[in-house]
Amino acid sequence: MEYNFASRVERMESSIIREILKVTEQPGIISFAGGLPAPEMFPLQEIKQTFNKVLGEGDESALQYSATEGFYPLREYIAAALAEIGINTSPDQVLITNGSQQAIDLVAKLFLDPGDVVLVESPSYLGALQVFNSYQASLVAVPTDPEGIELDSLERAITQYKPKLIYITPTFKNPTGETMGLERRKDLAAILARHHIPLVEDDPYRELRYSGTPVPPIKAFDKDGKVIYLGTFSKTVAPGLRLGFATTSAGLMPKMVLAKQGADLHTGTLVQRVLYNYLTSSNVKGHIKAICKEYAIRRDTMISAMKRQFPEGVKWTEPQGGMFLWVTLPPQLDTTSLLNEAIKLGIAYVPGPAFFPTGGGRNCLRLNFSNSSPDQIETGISRLARLFHNNLQTVEKGTNGF
Amino acid sequence: MEYNFASRVERMESSIIREILKVTEQPGIISFAGGLPAPEMFPLQEIKQTFNKVLGEGDESALQYSATEGFYPLREYIAAALAEIGINTSPDQVLITNGSQQAIDLVAKLFLDPGDVVLVESPSYLGALQVFNSYQASLVAVPTDPEGIELDSLERAITQYKPKLIYITPTFKNPTGETMGLERRKDLAAILARHHIPLVEDDPYRELRYSGTPVPPIKAFDKDGKVIYLGTFSKTVAPGLRLGFATTSAGLMPKMVLAKQGADLHTGTLVQRVLYNYLTSSNVKGHIKAICKEYAIRRDTMISAMKRQFPEGVKWTEPQGGMFLWVTLPPQLDTTSLLNEAIKLGIAYVPGPAFFPTGGGRNCLRLNFSNSSPDQIETGISRLARLFHNNLQTVEKGTNGF
Numbered sequence: 149m150e151y152n153f154a155s156r157v158e159r160m161e162s163s164i165i166r167e168i169l170k171v172t173e174q175p176g177i178i179s180f181a182g183g184l185p186a187p188e189m190f191p192l193q194e195i196k197q198t199f200n201k202v203l204g205e206g207d208e209s210a211l212q213y214s215a216t217e218g219f220y221p222l223r224e225y226i227a228a229a230l231a232e233i234g235i236n237t238s239p240d241q242v243l244i245t246n247g248s249q250q251a252i253d254l255v256a257k258l259f260l261d262p263g264d265v266v267l268v269e270s271p272s273y274l275g276a277l278q279v280f281n282s283y284q285a286s287l288v289a290v291p292t293d294p295e296g297i298e299l300d301s302l303e304r305a306i307t308q309y310k311p312k313l314i315y316i317t318p319t320f321k322n323p324t325g326e327t328m329g330l331e332r333r334k335d336l337a338a339i340l341a342r343h344h345i346p347l348v349e350d351d352p353y354r355e356l357r358y359s360g361t362p363v364p365p366i367k368a369f370d371k372d373g374k375v376i377y378l379g380t381f382s383k384t385v386a387p388g389l390r391l392g393f394a395t396t397s398a399g400l401m402p403k404m405v406l407a408k409q410g411a412d413l414h415t416g417t418l419v420q421r422v423l424y425n426y427l428t429s430s431n432v433k434g435h436i437k438a439i440c441k442e443y444a445i446r447r448d449t450m451i452s453a454m455k456r457q458f459p460e461g462v463k464w465t466e467p468q469g470g471m472f473l474w475v476t477l478p479p480q481l482d483t484t485s486l487l488n489e490a491i492k493l494g495i496a497y498v499p500g501p502a503f504f505p506t507g508g509g510r511n512c513l514r515l516n517f518s519n520s521s522p523d524q525i526e527t528g529i530s531r532l533a534r535l536f537h538n539n540l541q542t543v544e545k546g547t548n549g550f
Numbered sequence: 551m552e553y554n555f556a557s558r559v560e561r562m563e564s565s566i567i568r569e570i571l572k573v574t575e576q577p578g579i580i581s582f583a584g585g586l587p588a589p590e591m592f593p594l595q596e597i598k599q600t601f602n603k604v605l606g607e608g609d610e611s612a613l614q615y616s617a618t619e620g621f622y623p624l625r626e627y628i629a630a631a632l633a634e635i636g637i638n639t640s641p642d643q644v645l646i647t648n649g650s651q652q653a654i655d656l657v658a659k660l661f662l663d664p665g666d667v668v669l670v671e672s673p674s675y676l677g678a679l680q681v682f683n684s685y686q687a688s689l690v691a692v693p694t695d696p697e698g699i700e701l702d703s704l705e706r707a708i709t710q711y712k713p714k715l716i717y718i719t720p721t722f723k724n725p726t727g728e729t730m731g732l733e734r735r736k737d738l739a740a741i742l743a744r745h746h747i748p749l750v751e752d753d754p755y756r757e758l759r760y761s762g763t764p765v766p767p768i769k770a771f772d773k774d775g776k777v778i779y780l781g782t783f784s785k786t787v788a789p790g791l792r793l794g795f796a797t798t799s800a801g802l803m804p805k806m807v808l809a810k811q812g813a814d815l816h817t818g819t820l821v822q823r824v825l826y827n828y829l830t831s832s833n834v835k836g837h838i839k840a841i842c843k844e845y846a847i848r849r850d851t852m853i854s855a856m857k858r859q860f861p862e863g864v865k866w867t868e869p870q871g872g873m874f875l876w877v878t879l880p881p882q883l884d885t886t887s888l889l890n891e892a893i894k895l896g897i898a899y900v901p902g903p904a905f906f907p908t909g910g911g912r913n914c915l916r917l918n919f920s921n922s923s924p925d926q927i928e929t930g931i932s933r934l935a936r937l938f939h940n941n942l943q944t945v946e947k948g949t950n951g952f
Binding site for chain 2: 149150151152153154155156157160161162163166182184185187188190192195196199200203204206208209210211212213214216245246247249250253257258259260261264275278279282283312344346372373374382386387388389390397399400402403405406407409410411412413414415416417418419
């Protein structure tokens with residue numbers, strides 16, 4: 149039958165990344181396109197032991213329906229971990245979600261009527277843009293510099309557009325890997341204090357730092373509950389568990405719980421208990437340290453290979469953490485139209501425009517370094533270098549009338 | 551801060567059941583209020599073994615991000631199981647969701663603009679009403695009789711209200727336990743064939759049949775993809791895994807996937823693999839038979855105790871399966887105002903009005919029999935009988951001028 153969909157469906161588009169990922173499953177392709185952690189770093193044995201412990205206790209409630217808010221001891225653990233990075237919250241203000249993607253969806257559901265403005269960074273996390281589009285929001289892109297969202301532009305946009313929500317990923321941002329510095333975080337909190345708008349601080353990469361000095365989350369400077377802080381265990385434990393969280397003001401929490409109740413009643417009981425047991429019985433800090441050590445090697449391998457092989461005029465970010473870096477080509481190149489040739493050369497990336505809510509990034513691309521081995525990274529960067537050299541020569545030849 | 555919510559938030563209310571469940575956690579209370587399966591019937595050991603098998607294979611992809619659609623072998627298993635009950639579908643048309651609650655939410659997201667009409671049974675599953683309200687739908691209650699939704703009324707309502715969606719639970723319906731017969735199912739499919747409206751057939755209790763003859767799902771008579779069929783493993787395996795599914799037409803499936811992608815990227819990788827392994831390596835049919843045997847005892851214990859103890863004028867359904875039955879008191883009694891006294895007597899139920907989208911059920915209540923032992927059921931029904939006797943006497947005395 150032909151369906152008569154809700155009007156929001158017009159705004160729901162498949163992620164280009166999901167489409168690219170299908171192509172990259174072909175053998176022989178090295179993919180820097182996905183945003184996957186390295187599976188060889190998953191704590192498989194520890195998680196197996198924990199499942200045995202949780203189910204071995206013969207406590208059937210691990211398989212029963214459970215509270216919409218989440219498993220209370222896990223919420224306590226998260227509140228305590230947040231205190232260590234300067235966030236003063238309570239377990240009662242922590243909601244367990246199916247990955248932090250669900251938290252973005254629940255916040256959008258609570259705040260966005262069709263046409264409401266959301267201020268986002270440009271570029272921004274694609275999955276969040278998809279959510280805001282599905283609620284028919286009007287996305288306003290605020291310019292960014294290497295430190296993240298520009299504060300003068302942000303405050304002008306707040307005054308001009310009266311947004312319902314601000315969404316940013318200030319730490320090792322997807323897609324550029326860049327991080328907002330301490331002073332700008334404080335200044336941003338001061339702006340929030342002057343305006344009546346909630347800000348979503350999406351912080352999935354915080355613990356993946358390989359160099360530089362840690363900076364507290366913006367939420368640490370939030371005096372009056374403006375910041376909705378999102379975190380996840382997808383990058384530090386395993387994404388296949390689908391476990392993330394939101395911490396909000398005491399006033400907002402009951403509405404988040406209502407939204408979650410309608411969405412899926414609650415997050416899986418068993419995986420929450422397993423995660424809690426894993427977190428409290430394993431050397432989690434040591435595990436994260438091992439991940440960081442390996443990812444630092446991969447980042448360094450990628451940057452060093454780019455330095456050796458990329459043609460002049462190609463620029464890139466050198467992130468202190470996270471899983472991505474961002475490459476900017478000379479303006480005559482278009483990364484979307486280059487992608488087919490790239491795949492023929494056996495290398496995949498995500499073209500920049502995917503991350504720009506209102507246009508831009510035509511000559512940019514995102515590279516993931518967490519999900520390829522150093523050897524694959526060397527080979528992949530060679531292939532990319534060949535692609536760029538080929539096309540820069542073509543352009544130059546073209547310019548010269550050949 | 552004070553929040554400026556989306557207009558849909560006005561329609562989002564906490565489930566009265568969740569509120570009652572909090573009260574029933576007090577010691578000494580026997581609760582017929584929840585909708586929980588019996589945890590002592592969960593296949594705890596088998597699931598533990600399966601986790602070991604899945605994680606023991608050293609395949610880290612069980613902990614990695616995975617396809618939005620779900621784990622393909624599990625989708626194949628479901629498609630084959632659906633074929634056995636007369637549903638002709640393909641694995642490509644099966645979407646794995648976080649329980650069937652999420653499937654209801656995704657369908658609502660795809661079809662409902664504010665003010666759109668959804669036709670629902672009266673009474674209906676409360677969790678679905680919550681979802682439709684959260685999308686600001688206009689709920690139109692179609693009358694039901696012991697066989698389910700009345701078809702003449704349904705077709706009149708289709709013509710009059712031009713609904714975007716019809717939602718029903720035709721088998722061992724929550725809250726009444728009643729089931730639509732074969733002929734009415736065929737007639738309903740014929741009505742659908744004449745109109746251009748998708749129908750959600752929510753079928754969580756199908757496999758919990760204790761007496762009578764199985765009837766095929768309405769989807770089995772659906773020739774042109776009008777029926778969106780929802781199922782779950784919450785009642786036959788374990789709800790704490792949060793695993794359900796939807797099967798739709800090939801045309802609708804890509805939109806369902808898009809909605810799911812925005813909502814939470816995908817359902818947990820590990821629990822899907824574990825469920826698949828459990829389903830294909832255990833005696834699942836034997837397990838469901840054992841559940842049915844136990845629940846039949848509980849249903850029979852409840853009905854027999856009601857026959858012996860309830861005052862004249864109290865009526866109830868005698869369902870052939872599922873987890874609930876429905877009690878109708880003499881019209882002078884109000885089950886909502888009786889609930890406090892019930893809890894003082896150590897017994898909880900859900901008052902009827904919770905299930906009526908547009909009013910009704912004032913003298914009705916829902917009882918769950920799956921989550922209490924036969925002994926608890928005997929005691930609980932005695933307490934309810936005392937409650938009814940006390941209040942019928944009061945009413946009679948009142949009527950007689952005492």
